Amino acid sequence: MDDPAHRGGPPLRILLLEDSDLDAELLGVVLDDAGIPYAIERVMTRDGFAAAAARRASDLILADYVLPAFDGLSALAIAREACPDTPFVFVSGTLGEEVAVEALKNGATDYVTKQRLDRLPRVLVRAFSEMRAQAQRRTAEQALRELNETLEARVAARTRELAETNAALTSQIAERVRAEEALRQAQRLEAIGQLTSGVAHDFNNLLTVIAGNIELMEPAITDERNRRRLTMMRGAAERGARLTSQLLAFSRRQRLEPTPVQLNLTVAAMRDLLQSSIGGAVRIEMTLQPDLWPALVDATQIELVILNLCINARDAMPVGGGLTIETANVRLLDEPVRPEEPPPGDYVMVAVCDTGSGIPPEVLARVFEPFFTTKEVGKGSGLGLAQVYGFAKQSGGGVRIDTRLGEGTSVKVYLPRAAALGLADTSAAPLPEPEIHRAGRRPVLLVVDDDSAVREVTAAKLAAAGYGIREAGSGLSALQHLERDATIDGVILDFAMPGMNGAEVAAEIRRRWPGLPILFVTGFADTEALKTLGRIGEDRIVQKPFRDGELERKVAGMAAQPAPGLRLVAMQGQAT
Structure with a gap:
């Protein structure tokens, strides 16, 4: 038998339905001659055959067609029911062509006449080949059934995966658009800042000439009318100086003296000033965090910032409303989404919230630009929020505005946290300037x-x-x-x-x-x-x-106590 599946392998388990001892012995001789290792379980009755078939312990069934009280077709029916995958081969001396065809139709694998038992090995090879083909076909059919059963789930999973990928791509595109817009906004503010600082410098030169000549002229002016005019001119020059100070604050060119500041004390001390500045139609509330960290800021400038924000809030509530000043310790983890917002870190936050009209999106995009204002002519310079922006960024923090049309606005200023209360600038104090040598003459x-x-x-x-x-x-x-x-x-x-x-x-x-x-x-x-x-x-x-x-x-003051070497000290010409 030329079947690799059984050559040299375990014995072929054969269920033999045969009532003749001689025929059973002949089958054994044929299998021995073919070199097939085998083990035969022989039965002769219906009950014995049915029990053996039910165990499904056989690799092959060989059955006689004619039995004393039992026939081969009945045995075939039992086998097809009990073990349908086991090859069934008739071995009979009286099997005619019509009967053989009927047997094959009913599920028999093949048949061999007892007169031609030499054909048995080839029949067995063909039977096992067909069995393997059927097994493979059944496996493929099962796989196809499983594939069909899971197809819908896999299509849904793939659809979900594609939707998630599309959502992620959409998010990335939106994030890129947001980042590009933030970059354009930052570049616009930086360009405006550079222009502003140059304008402020030129204005300060002009104001220096105006204010200096007013001061030099004052001793020579004696009549009251002209002295009043000089006073008016000096007042105008001072207002111009304050404007240039705000411009320098926006462009982050102002000189700051950061020290640890307890903002709760600063805010509480400003209550009377704020109430008088914004009027009685606006109710002021304060929500101050008890364990507030000290903030490392310029104490004078933060008071101006709070005052500016409160005045802006008042202007957003022309018929009155509520104004809340809040302080809090804040730890930011996310990267900023707008150029004015602070980077991740620990901050002391002071917020001014109103119940006013809110800020439209097209206005919100420009609120930090100097001279941009929605107020009537003469009602505002447009420098308030620009000054807040410049101060917060120069201090190492940032600003965030949350607003809803018709509900109100919250402006949050984030200031760097000081390491400890009472911490001062740890850099070396200025050394005394060498004296101006007089030596009996004027310097x-x-x-x-x-x-x-x-x-x-x-x-x-x-x-x-x-x-x-x-x-x-x-x-x-x-x-x-x-x-x-x-x-x-x-x-x-x-x-x-x-x-x-x-x-x-x-x-x-x-x-x-x-x-x-x-x-x-x-x-x-x-x-x-x-x-x-x-x-x-x-x-x-x-x-x-x-x-x-x-x-x-x-x-x-340059005539101070002498010190070794020169200590260069700069006079920063900015208006405050």
Whole structure:
């Protein structure tokens, strides 16, 4: 028998239905000659055959067709019911062609006449081949049934997967659009900030000339009418200075003095001021967190921020309403979605909430831009929220606005958390400035400014204070003056100049004349450039436009106790 399934394998288990001992022996001889290992279970009765078939322990059924009280077709019916996958082969001496055909129709695998038992091995090979084919077919049919049964579930799962992928893609597209819009907004605010700081610098120069000449003219004006006019002019110059201060706050060029501040105390102390500023039609409530962290901020500027926000809230409630000031400790984990919002970290939050009209989306996109306002002409400058934005970002925090049309607005200002209450700026305190050498004569100052009108006002004020004056219109010209004139005792230096700026001129002076004191006078200072000059002390800072003798007092302060080497201290010319 040429069947790899049984050659050298376990014995072929045969259920034999045969009543003749001789025929049974002949079948064994044929199988032996074919080299087929086998084990035969022989039965001769209906009951014996039915019991053996029910056990399904056989690999093959061989059955005689004619039995004394039993026939082969009945045996075939029993086998098809009990073990339908087991090959069934008739082995009979009286099986005619018609009977054989009927047997095959009823499910027999094949038949062999007892006169041609030599055909039995080939029949067995064919039977087992058919059995394997049927098994494979049944396996395939079962797999197909299972596939059909799971097809709907798999289609639903795939549909769900595609929907999730599409949702994720849509979210990514929306996030990219949001990020691009945030980037455009940040770039727009940065560009406006750069323009604003330049405008503020030029305005401060103009205000310095105006305010300085008013101060110089005052002693010569005696009639009351003209003195009133000078007072009006001075008031206008001061209002202009406040506007430039707000512009510098937006562009993050203002000078801040951050110290640990307990905002609960600050807010509570402002209640009377706020109530008088916003009027009796608005009810003020305060929700202050008891264990509030200290905030590292400029105490004066945060008061202005709170006042600005409360005034904005009042204007959003023309017929009255409720205003709530809230403080809280906040830990942010998410990245900002708008450029004005803070990055992740620990913050002290102060929020001003109103029950007003809310902010439309098209207005919300521009509320931090300087001079943008929806108020009537003369009702607001459009610098309030710009100042809040600049202060919060320069302090290391940010701002978030939550608003609903017809319900109200909440402006939350996030300020950096101080490490501990009472923490002060840990950088070194300013060293005393070398003294201005007098040696029996009045000190001589070199005034350096590229704006001739500003330089003239500065020189006139200092000359009136008793100083000898030299003037230079550029950094290079200042260095040339110092090379030629050894009597110069101090330098009054503008920061923003074409060519060499104030920081570069100061660095060269420090290298060549290390004992010469220097002050900066400018509309604003580049803080990154000033860092190269060391710690900046407030007592060495003069701001444009000059106010109330500040320039003269701080120049006089240059006659301090001498110290080894030069300590360069910048005067940041920003208006507050």
